[in-house]
Amino acid sequence: xxxxxxxNFRIDAENICVDxxxxxxxxxxxxRLKPGQICGLVGMNGAGKTTFFNALTxxxxxxxxxxxINGESVRSxxxxxxxxxxxxxxxxxxxxxxxxxxxxxxxxYGSMNIFRCPRESDVQxxxxxxxxxxxxxxxxxxxxxxxxxxxxRTFLARAxxxxxxxxxxxxxxxxxxxxxxxxxxxxFIQFKNEGKTILLSTHDMIHVREFCDLVLLINKxxxxxxxxxxxxxxxxxxxxxxxxxxxFLFGPES
Amino acid sequence: MELCSFLTLDLFITxxxxxxxxxKALLMSSLVAAVCGFLSSYLTLKGWALMGDAxxxxxxxxxxxxxxxxxxxxxxxxxxxxxxxxxxxxxKQKSRVKEDTVxxxxxxxxxxxxxxxxxxxxxNIDLHSILFGSxxxxxxxxxxxxxxxxxxVVILLSIFRKDLMLYCFDPRHAKTVGINVFFLHYLLxxxxxxxxxxxxxxxxxxxxxxxxxxxxxxxxxxxxxxDNMTVIxxxxxxxxxxxxxxxxxxxxxxxxxxxxxAQTFIFLFAFLFAPRYGIFKLKKLFAGYK
Numbered sequence: 001x002x003x004x005x006x007x008n009f010r011i012d013a014e015n016i017c018v019d020x021x022x023x024x025x026x027x028x029x030x031x032r033l034k035p036g037q038i039c040g041l042v043g044m045n046g047a048g049k050t051t052f053f054n055a056l057t058x059x060x061x062x063x064x065x066x067x068x069i070n071g072e073s074v075r076s077x078x079x080x081x082x083x084x085x086x087x088x089x090x091x092x093x094x095x096x097x098x099x100x101x102x103x104x105x106x107x108x109y110g111s112m113n114i115f116r117c118p119r120e121s122d123v124q125x126x127x128x129x130x131x132x133x134x135x136x137x138x139x140x141x142x143x144x145x146x147x148x149x150x151x152x153r154t155f156l157a158r159a160x161x162x163x164x165x166x167x168x169x170x171x172x173x174x175x176x177x178x179x180x181x182x183x184x185x186x187x188f189i190q191f192k193n194e195g196k197t198i199l200l201s202t203h204d205m206i207h208v209r210e211f212c213d214l215v216l217l218i219n220k221x222x223x224x225x226x227x228x229x230x231x232x233x234x235x236x237x238x239x240x241x242x243x244x245x246x247x248f249l250f251g252p253e254s
Numbered sequence: 255m256e257l258c259s260f261l262t263l264d265l266f267i268t269x270x271x272x273x274x275x276x277x278k279a280l281l282m283s284s285l286v287a288a289v290c291g292f293l294s295s296y297l298t299l300k301g302w303a304l305m306g307d308a309x310x311x312x313x314x315x316x317x318x319x320x321x322x323x324x325x326x327x328x329x330x331x332x333x334x335x336x337x338x339x340x341x342x343x344x345x346k347q348k349s350r351v352k353e354d355t356v357x358x359x360x361x362x363x364x365x366x367x368x369x370x371x372x373x374x375x376x377x378n379i380d381l382h383s384i385l386f387g388s389x390x391x392x393x394x395x396x397x398x399x400x401x402x403x404x405x406x407v408v409i410l411l412s413i414f415r416k417d418l419m420l421y422c423f424d425p426r427h428a429k430t431v432g433i434n435v436f437f438l439h440y441l442l443x444x445x446x447x448x449x450x451x452x453x454x455x456x457x458x459x460x461x462x463x464x465x466x467x468x469x470x471x472x473x474x475x476x477x478x479x480x481d482n483m484t485v486i487x488x489x490x491x492x493x494x495x496x497x498x499x500x501x502x503x504x505x506x507x508x509x510x511x512x513x514x515x516a517q518t519f520i521f522l523f524a525f526l527f528a529p530r531y532g533i534f535k536l537k538k539l540f541a542g543y544k
Contacts, residue, residue, distance in 0.1 A: 021347065057426065057430040058429060058430070059425075059426050059429045078432035080432075081431055081432070083430055085427060087426065087427075092424060093423065096299060097299075097474065097480050097483050098479075099478075099479065102480070106424070106427060109416070109417070109428075109433065110431030110432050110433065114413070115413065115416070142478035144478065145478075158427070162431065
């Protein structure tokens with residue numbers, strides 16, 4: 001078991017910029033997260049949430065700035081299986097001919113040999129991960145036959161099987177049933193106690209208040225960042241959503 | 255009765271096998287079909303049908319130039335196949351023209367260049383056999399090349415089978431766990447070019463895209479497991495080739511067209527009667543209730 005130093009930064013992104021063919025998607029963004037922290041990533045569609053995730057996983061190159069994962073480069077974080085990405089349900093082809101077991105096994109690919117032959121330990125990791133998300137009855141079910149919530153749990157299991165210390169989750173609560181929502185919430189608390197670092201994007205403000213120690217409000221760049229209780233104010237949210245008041249967005253009770 | 259059907263079998267199945275060119279055509283086309291069928295599962299899942307069409311047409315000038323220079327035609331085809339994809343990527347990135355438009359204009363440009371070159375370069379190139387394939391008239395050096403390329407593609411696909419599946423399914427995850435996505439992208443493109451090269455001998459440049467997408471599409475309707483999909487795809491491709499060649503022999507039809515038509519009929523059959531995804535699956539459901 002790796003020793004976790006709760007004082008060192010897991011994620012340290014400094015002034016990062018990302019542009020696609022000259023179009024700026026994200027600029028001067030900063031983020032620092034320690035082990036055991038859960039951070040909410042909040043912003044409008046097109047505000048750069050997915051781009052932020054892409055930069056952290058190395059799926060897009062940053063044009064400026066620096067990203068350190070556990071003090072090392074993104075490249076070596078990839079090699080060390082440090083980061084797991086849990087995609088949005090819309091981000092995957094649900095008709096792909098593949099079973100729950102095979103998807104979760106993909107979490108182990110990075111640490112297998114070139115032929116991706118599962119070892120005893122890989123099989124065990126996959127079994128355990130599937131058990132934790134309560135899908136043991138669906139091992140060989142094609143993902144096309146799963147509900148939205150079950151599919152979300154499948155990808156969460158893949159991240160668990162990967163044994164990553166950083167989890168990036170794109171809209172983990174969108175389109176899931178109550179049972180899945182409860183299960184994911186419980187898992188978050190377990191992850192936190194295990195010292196994992198979690199960054200999740202969400203549209204649901206209630207979830208931010210419920211789980212997130214920290215919140216990062218973005219609109220192409222960081223609008224506000226800090227402890228949820230301090231930063232997650234109606235004024236900041238209004239700024240993040242381009243002047244629309246949170247009352248209008250979330251109803252008068254928020 | 256039994257004797258009668260035995261005689262028919264003898265006449266229709268084994269008699270063609272007494273011809274050397276038929277044996278060669280059946281063997282070579284099955285091999286080519288197997289390679290294209292294997293690749294086909296990946297292309298249909300990745301959504302690369304149009305890319306397959308583009309690459310297969312773009313190899314035309316390569317084939318002509320290679321013949322003119324006395325080089326192996328697969329080499330020329332390969333260079334132009336990969337080159338077309340690079341050009342498509344470049345134009346797409348540097349202009350505001352949409353991708354399908356870029357693909358369309360690049361491959362037709364390459365194809366036209368090939369046709370012009372054929373008419374200009376005096377050689378013994380048979381335009382007809384390039385466009386429509388000539389599995390019955392395949393030469394010995396072509397046989398060697400085809401076997402070599404086919405084995406190469408099958409070995410590459412077998413080694414990177416799972417990585418390619420992951421690349422088609424979720425490239426972002428592949429990248430996140432340190433798998434070289436760039437390499438896989440070009441590996442798949444390389445295999446596509448090579449498969450197009452061997453496929454064009456069977457069915458010709460115009461129809462080779464069918465070899466690269468129809469078996470995969472058929473298999474996709476019949477299974478929910480990736481491994482099964484590959485097996486079904488390869489089998490349906492081989493069966494289509496055999497049917498196509500026999501039918502073309504019995505009725506004196508264009509061989510390439512017959513092979514592709516056989517594939518299309520198998521697809522239509524799956525489309526109508528596939529247990530889960532066919533359009534008549536409802537009937538089966540109702541039958542179950544009674």
